[in-house]
Amino acid sequence: MNVETDTPDRRERRRQGTRSRIIDAALELFAECGYAATSVDAIAERADVARRTLFNHFPRKQDLVVVWAGERRKQLSLLVSEDSAHARTGASMLRRQFDLLAEENERDLTLASVLVQGWLVEISDLAEVFPVFTSFRDAVAVGQGSGEFTDGISADAVCEVLTAVYTDTLGRWVQPQAEGDGPPFSLRAAMRAKLELILAGMSTQGHAGS
Template identity: 40%
Template structure:
């Protein structure tokens, strides 16, 4: 009798998981392309399933709500930042502020690349909803802050999570203004300007010592 090894037993499950992941990615790509091309509100599950060449129920099984496509898109961006942060953590010489600046530049580039999609989702109010459904401050931002505190580059008396939230909130606000203005100003410059003010403070020595 031929015994079944753990590798043999796991192979079918691995193949199913790969197929499931590939189908999910195909559905997400189809949905995002349609949102950008014909609008979020005008896109139905039938449209998405047809473009991805799957059944409507399959699309529904992977994404229970249409908003879930947008949430997955935002989370994918955050995962890119996580990968970048892992590389930064292993790179000697890059300060925490430099790492944060690179992460903000990366976010700006992603929005510039997918401008039509970001604009459609923002104007329809869906992007704001996605930020509130599990797509909170990217872990990469918190990791960079924590490293900075550990190295003595960032004040240790500050709460790392709260500081990371402040940085991300600045990004969300700048992104919204950029999209509302139809990209009238360089997004990366606006993000870096906010980071600089946050990192250095906005009062002069005289202002800090002044009394009411």
């Protein structure tokens, strides 16, 4: 009789599988019931894990929102790597990132709404700062390195400005819909319009290249 050995790799796969089940269960419940109305106990029950197991993976409910936001950032970082390999401009890299963020939120409005509200509800004190999209900074650095963007600006400062533009625009787009109204504007168009203003201000030629 073959007895499977409980190797470190197998334990890690089980751990990741449990983590994924918890995340999936949380996202389903957030979409069904809303973030605030979803309890940790409900998430544990949906994921078929003990409450203690859930807390071993996610000490706070808001950590599930942090993971969701982190996945968005990973996607953008991959885009930056791909674009750098194909010698894209800094402006085109930023446009692609803003378009991807808009598409992701427009694709699943319900989930975007409850998670944005969850972030605002939970991450609202000075101990927690909304994390910036470092992929924005990386794209700005590419543009500065090629002479496309002026080197008289801080890539970190631009990164913070772009993150603030994204989060504020997303909040303005989500809020009316969370109250039962239709989309107040096209998220992609609004994000693009604001990005173009920033690109024009950074351009060494007085306008951003494609």
